[in-house]
Amino acid sequence: MTGTRGYGHRAAWLTLASALVGILLLVGGAGGGSFAAKPAKAESPITLPEPEPIGYSVEGRPIVAFRLGSGPRPVVIVGAIHGSEGNTETLVHQLLRHFATTLHLLPPEVSLYFLPALNPDGLSRGERYNARGVDLNRNWDSGDWQPDSRDASGRVAGGGGAAPFSEPETKALAEWLFAQRDASGQRVTVLFYHSAYPPNGVVMSGSAGPSVTHPFARVVGYRPASGRWEAYPVTGTAPIWCSHHGLSCFEVELPDHRPLSDAQAQRHAAAILSVLVWEQTRPDQRCFAETGFAWRVASVRSGNRVEG
Numbered sequence: 434m435t436g437t438r439g440y441g442h443r444a445a446w447l448t449l450a451s452a453l454v455g456i457l458l459l460v461g462g463a464g465g466g467s468f469a470a471k472p473a474k475a476e477s478p479i480t481l482p483e484p485e486p487i488g489y490s491v492e493g494r495p496i497v498a499f500r501l502g503s504g505p506r507p508v509v510i511v512g513a514i515h516g517s518e519g520n521t522e523t524l525v526h527q528l529l530r531h532f533a534t535t536l537h538l539l540p541p542e543v544s545l546y547f548l549p550a551l552n553p554d555g556l557s558r559g560e561r562y563n564a565r566g567v568d569l570n571r572n573w574d575s576g577d578w579q580p581d582s583r584d585a586s587g588r589v590a591g592g593g594g595a596a597p598f599s600e601p602e603t604k605a606l607a608e609w610l611f612a613q614r615d616a617s618g619q620r621v622t623v624l625f626y627h628s629a630y631p632p633n634g635v636v637m638s639g640s641a642g643p644s645v646t647h648p649f650a651r652v653v654g655y656r657p658a659s660g661r662w663e664a665y666p667v668t669g670t671a672p673i674w675c676s677h678h679g680l681s682c683f684e685v686e687l688p689d690h691r692p693l694s695d696a697q698a699q700r701h702a703a704a705i706l707s708v709l710v711w712e713q714t715r716p717d718q719r720c721f722a723e724t725g726f727a728w729r730v731a732s733v734r735s736g737n738r739v740e741g
């Protein structure tokens with residue numbers, strides 16, 4: 434980041450983004466979205482980037498990333514950390530297709546990475562854990578790692594893995610994120626998608642902070658949250674690890690396990706664009722890592738089963 438861009442440039446991006454968000458929501462609201470699951474028209478195929486393996490699962494399945502844009506600031510969208518949350522993988526693919534058709538609207542400073550599935554083995558079985566029964570959002574070297582984990586089903590013996598980063602999937606993503614950070618010299622933003630958080634979904638601030646995530650929540654219509662995850666105790670999570678290593682991260686819990694409609698996916702694309710533009714306007718903003726655990730996740734006290 435040169436730090437020499439003037440406010441006028443940023444204001445122009447804000448105006449552009451605001452216009453795009455309006456267009457996206459208008460199209461989505463009219464039910465006319467077409468970028469998601471529908472096949473591309475023969476006369477205008479969508480050109481997608483080649484997938485790049487960042488590592489391999491326990492059973493040898495590739496964990497791939499797609500890159501759009503060539504700017505120095507990495508922004509990473511991760512789906513299917515839990516294999517039972519297949520709609521997050523679908524959504525990341527929907528977002529990839531969308532942004533591939535609107536590439537010219539990306540801020541030039543950004544490289545946008547899409548990792549549809551961190552847990553391809555679990556996904557192949559429709560199971561939360563990886564092939565060794567480890568929860569890939571409890572296996573990070575976050576300072577509070579524990580060998581046993583907890584989730585909506587209760588305590589899971591060995592769910593945290595044999596040691597922090599004992600699993601090839603978490604180790605691969607952590608090393609890849611470090612490589613992005615070190616190569617770019619920029620703050621890395623990471624969005625982790627999960628499901629499900631009924632009835633309306635939630636956006637958890639993480640180290641990105643509410644100034645980033647509240648606008649996101651507003652666009653998608655989910656509840657913004659900060660603070661601790663109260664549904665059950667969690668340890669060894671990716672967001673905590675990110676916060677300790679200067680990465681700006683936040684989590685989005687979809688309301689349920691159903692695939693998103695075109696219109697719903699368009700709202701997420703608009704929300705991501707709002708984050709990109711917001712961060713563009715605040716190049717000197719630093720990660721809130723110093724606040725440690727205080728920001729950590731949140732939950733509503735409700736009778737709904739939360740499976741994030």
Ligand SMILES: [Zn+2]
Nearest residue numbers: 515627628741
């Ligand atoms: Zn999850």
